[in-house]
Amino acid sequence: MTPWHPFAPLTLRATGLSWGRGGMALGEEVSFSVTAGQCLLLRGPNGTGKTTLLLTLAGIVAPLEGAFAIEGADEEQSLLHYCGHRNAIKPRLTVGENLSFWAEVNGPTGIATTAALDEVGLGHLADLDAGYLSAGQSRRLALARLLVSHRPLWLLDEPTAALDSEGHALVTRLIDRHLDQGGFAIAATHDPITLPDLSRMETLVLGGQT
Amino acid sequence: MTAFRALLFRELRLALRGGGDMLTLVLFFVIVGAVVPFAVGPDRELLARIAPGIVWIAAFLAMLLGLDRLFRPDHEDGSLILLRQAELPLSMVIVAKLIVHWLVSAVPLIIASPLLAVLLSMEGDALWRTIVSLLLGTPALAAFGAVGAAVTVSIRRGGLIAPILIAPLSIPVLIFGTGSITATQSSAAMLFLAALSLMALALSPFAAALAISSAED
Known part of the structure; x- marks a missing residue:
């Protein structure tokens, strides 16, 4: 970390x-x-x-x-991090895969993905298909993206x-x-x-x- | 490099987990080829003569079918905007997508092409040349397709416009593709095909990146 x-x-x-x-x-x-x-x-x-x-x-x-x-x-x-209306979350990838993808693409310079998921309250859902997240949970996952890369x-x-x-x-x-x-x-x-x-x-x- | 690899794996995972799409393309490819004998009649000689053209038309149409999922899903869920802030240039993002696009939409067709060749009563030698010509030529189709898909990404229902845009670009590929299956001068045609693919692969990522960055504006 x-x-x-x-x-x-x-x-x-x-x-x-x-x-x-x-x-x-x-x-x-x-x-x-x-x-x-x-x-x-x-x-x-x-x-x-x-x-x-x-x-x-x-x-x-x-x-x-x-x-x-x-x-x-x-x-x-x-x-910069841009966090728009659309959450850029892929169904068919798990919550954890979504987040670690963005961590690697943006540079894993922030906190670890598991810590970031815990931070936004999605720690227990890391292995869930991200397509099943509710609107609020998707938003939380999008916010976690700001934490895993340091900008x-x-x-x-x-x-x-x-x-x-x-x-x-x-x-x-x-x-x-x-x-x-x-x-x-x-x-x-x-x-x-x-x-x-x-x-x-x-x-x-x-x-x-x- | 990690960013590039992450993108490759993500695209591959998405494609493999939506495996139905890949099967649809292969079935479409085989079916287009398989209906031809019914339409032109069971004349073996005629079939063998037009078979190279049919294989290439089927491959061309099947690859058009997969174009819409190259950039559109990423555009719609906002990933494409975010990928522009990534640690790698947009043209490299497109290279990664292009590689996976070729792997999931062209390689299955090449694997299925012997089946089609049998249906069209091609001889053993022509069968090998079919496989090699598809290997050499489909990267060009994928690369031209990427440009078409990038230009139309912000247009609603743009999936129908992209094929019309790239059809003229694809004509040389079809000409040299069929040329490299028919026996006379096949090696020269193959060299041309390879040159076309290399040129298209080298230029299309930049063209597609330009199209995508001006699409939002």
């Missing part, structure tokens, strides 16, 4: 960033920066581009204007979707611990996430009443 180690202090800085799908901008330009140990919450009604902004930051959708960069980073490394930036899209109240607490705990280690996170959410230390949280409201 690889021990947790802190990250080099990184900053994600976006300046005049405009994003959208199919050439159509969603909302106005924004500028923000998130540094190590901080969590940025993206709030806003449906359709204001929270998911697209996360996809843009993940490098999957090209920004329309402006730019963003992660400062202080080694170019070669993969720096500084977490981009979370509705991390609490389909989770019970204990699951909400789990998400809060995971984010809090991630920030402790010098990581940082950007989460789009409708459910309020409240970290114990409020000074670590910032909120960016998209599509506000202009």
Whole structure:
């Protein structure tokens, strides 16, 4: 088991960033920066581009204007975890196989898969076909993927979707611990996430009443 | 390298545990070949003459059938987005998928091809050439197929469009494939077939990676 180690202090800085799908901008330009140990919450009604902004930051959708960069980073490394609506879980593989696949593909730099499964409360289901998991359990498995590979930036899209109240607490705990280690996170959410230390949280409201 | 191996094993496991798909392809391949004698009549000489073409058409159609599960399941469950943050480039992800795709959709056909050859009353020598030509030519079909599947991955019902896209690309494979079974100049045709496969294998991962990364945008 690889021990947790802190990250080099990184900053994600976006300046005049405009994003959208199919050439159509969603909302106005924004500028923000998130540094190590901080969590940025993206709030806003449906359709204001929270998911697209996360996809843009993940490098999957090209920004329309402006730019963003992660400062202080080694170019070669993969720096981020993206956790989207879809859980990327394969039926016909067991829960444990699903997780260890992602651990090997993303680099097994985090905690061991069994420890990660225990952490998200799926330890007893490691040998179950992942196709049988409920929506909430699938979500937990997707979150376990963030733990098995050690990456500084977490981009979370509705991390609490389909989770019970204990699951909400789990998400809060995971984010809090991630920030402790010098990581940082950007989460789009409708459910309020409240970290114990409020000074670590910032909120960016998209599509506000202009 | 561990990432590449993990991907190979995952794809193989998924393919083998959904074993029904593989059997379907083989049966489809044999059935396409087996209906031809009923359609053209039981003329042994005619059958032996057109048999190479029939084997290759059957292989081509059977390989089209398996294309849709190359990228679509990964696209639909979000794995494809995550694989772009993996510790290996997207083109290597496609190489791994391509290898497994060939193993599970072409190798079973090659194994079943002697059965088809008997149904089409091919002689012993032609049978060997059939197996070799399929071995040499199916990698090209798989590689062209991967490009087609990648281009259409974000289109709903794109599975029907991919075959139309790649049919023109596959024509040279069919020409030299059948050419390497018919006796005259068979070795020259085999060399061409091998060259086609090598070229397609070298270029298609990059083309497919480009298509997939622009598909989300």
